[in-house]
Amino acid sequence: MYKAFYNLKRNPFDITPDPSFLFPTTRHNEALASLYYGVRRHKGFVVLTGEVGTGKTLLLRCLLQLLKQSPDVAYAYLFNSRLSPTEFLQYIVSDFGRPASGKNKSELLIDLCNYVVTRGLNKQTTVLIVDEAHHLSAEALEEVRLLTNLETTQEKLLQILLVGQPELDEKLDSTNLRQLKQRIAFRTHLEPLNSDDTKGYVERRLQIAGANSHASTLFSAQTIAAVYRHSRGFPRLINTICENALITSYARSARSVTPEVIDEVAKDLRLDVVRSPESETTDVPNEMDVQRAAKVMLDMYSALRKPLARKPDLEQPVPVQATKHEPII
Numbered sequence: 001m002y003k004a005f006y007n008l009k010r011n012p013f014d015i016t017p018d019p020s021f022l023f024p025t026t027r028h029n030e031a032l033a034s035l036y037y038g039v040r041r042h043k044g045f046v047v048l049t050g051e052v053g054t055g056k057t058l059l060l061r062c063l064l065q066l067l068k069q070s071p072d073v074a075y076a077y078l079f080n081s082r083l084s085p086t087e088f089l090q091y092i093v094s095d096f097g098r099p100a101s102g103k104n105k106s107e108l109l110i111d112l113c114n115y116v117v118t119r120g121l122n123k124q125t126t127v128l129i130v131d132e133a134h135h136l137s138a139e140a141l142e143e144v145r146l147l148t149n150l151e152t153t154q155e156k157l158l159q160i161l162l163v164g165q166p167e168l169d170e171k172l173d174s175t176n177l178r179q180l181k182q183r184i185a186f187r188t189h190l191e192p193l194n195s196d197d198t199k200g201y202v203e204r205r206l207q208i209a210g211a212n213s214h215a216s217t218l219f220s221a222q223t224i225a226a227v228y229r230h231s232r233g234f235p236r237l238i239n240t241i242c243e244n245a246l247i248t249s250y251a252r253s254a255r256s257v258t259p260e261v262i263d264e265v266a267k268d269l270r271l272d273v274v275r276s277p278e279s280e281t282t283d284v285p286n287e288m289d290v291q292r293a294a295k296v297m298l299d300m301y302s303a304l305r306k307p308l309a310r311k312p313d314l315e316q317p318v319p320v321q322a323t324k325h326e327p328i329i
Helices: 026-040 056-067 085-095 105-121 138-147 166-172 175-181 195-208 212-218 221-231 235-251 259-268 287-305
Strands: 045-050 073-078 125-130 158-164 186-190
Touching (some): 026 045, 026 056, 026 158, 045 056, 045 166, 056 073, 056 125, 073 085, 085 105, 085 138, 105 125, 138 158, 138 166, 158 166, 166 175, 195 212, 195 221, 195 235, 221 259
Parallel strands (some): 045 158, 073 125, 125 158
């Protein structure tokens, strides 16, 4: 919509994970190198974590782009990890191009093992990539651990990449999964961009989209500072803010995006609204409330156990007091 107005060839701030837009910070380069080295050197088990919107999926897409250049690599890519252990295995086997429908767990494991071992004997690389791995149950993670037993005396036959939010680190650090944790060959974590990287990130995306010489005019240093302030360096938020800012500026026929527009967009996106954990939890009654409630219940119970006041027997005559007029009647 705004591309012709700003002399752009493509939208610079789409939130889809396009590898051509990767901004190679030092940390992103290290993470990508760890993933690639772990796979190509058959290290077996690599973990990548990062907060929401730090670019984990984009990094995975870049890795897959590199792996596709090697004809000896086959991979299964699981992006929905809310599965039972059997469903987990069914998805993997199916994504490797093997028939999985109607097979039980043991049949799936036998098929997967034969597939991986055969490829290993042929000096081929087999990779399992699990995105959103923080949703994996403890049972599914145990299945992952058992799959790492596919190995020779020199190397692992199945390369496993687990990618997820920091909750994945918490799971892997638990006592129950200590056996899995000890098998991790590489473990890397993505952080949000700093202010300098945010500036480079915005300018690189504008240049790739065709802005070139007028990139700094479209988004000034002050405007990018406002973007960083509201996004806190999270690439996904940077994209969302800048995309909305370009649309707003285009609607106003403004040739550049101002810091004021960034502030307006951030307000519209409610980026300054963060619910505290306390507001999301239900109120827990304190000890005094519990004692009062218990006393009321005991009082009610005691009252119910007391004998009811005796009602007058209607079959017995009710005595009537004599009045002063009785002798006359």
